[in-house]
Amino acid sequence: MSIFDVISNTDEIPIRFRRGANKSIVFSVTCLERYQSDIVDEFLRKFSSRVTQTTHLITNDDKHTLPSPLSIELIEAIANHYFCVSYRWLIDYIKYDRIVDKGAFEIEGDDTDCHFQGGPKRSRSIDKRHSFFEYICFIIKCTENNEIKMTNDRLQDLITVGHGRIITCVTQRVCLINLKLLFSVINYVSERCHNYDQCRSLGIHFVSFGWVLESVVKYRPKSFSLYEELHYN
DSSP: OOSEEEOOSOTTSOOOBOOSOOSOEEEEEESOOHHHHHHHHHHHHHSOOOOOOBSEEEEOOOSSSOEEOOOHHHHHHHHTTOEEEETHHHHHHHHHTSOOOGGGGBOOEETTOSSOOOHHHHHHHSOTTOOTTTTEEEEEEOOOBTTTTBOHHHHHHHHHHTTOEEOSSOOTTGGGSEEEEEESOTHHHHTTHHHHHHHHHTTOEEEOTHHHHHHHHHTSOOOGGGTBOOOOO
16 A cells, blocks of 8 residues: 555545544645646556545645645645645656655645745644634634635534534623624624624624634634624614
8 A cells, every 4th residue: 555645636525634643645636737637647647546534735836936726625724734735746756756855845825915824834833732713612604605615514614623612602601701703794793783782792703704714724813803794883
């Protein structure tokens, strides 16, 4: 059996992330051009492989710097502390017929931000037991976004992998800790304006699911101000 296990063409299916310790290198691919997918195919022909759970994400990049196109697969890989590397790592592996240092090919962030982000490396460098959303409760009231393949199940997975809690209602006990209320439709606030001021007084924030995605991809909590939905009397 090869040290490399591969999942290809995974843009349309959720990635199953490996939790246990294992020396195998297992990767998924996302956002690749056709010629880049051909490189993956060449790799598969040259080295034995089998389908299993993921440890590495292979993605596109800028060739000169190392931002990746933003995808839900990239966000999920960062949340699970896995290596996110350029497809060019496979090129060198094939060229030299041996494992090449992947550090030089590690993705630095996504291409929606011109500044160095370091989210993937930051995620890997911390204790794997780190609880990114610990002590935060979430009520999910989102409309699913098909454009980025964001479903409520995937959003919930991103939250719970960081030890966030999913709840369905606000109770007195929950109000003692920090609560984020997630949604993507402004009517959710406007139709509940009678409760809005009371919720805000309890420290409850009404934010879009973008807050979760941006916080994970940078692996640093973002300010609520850019994502908060406000109600005006």
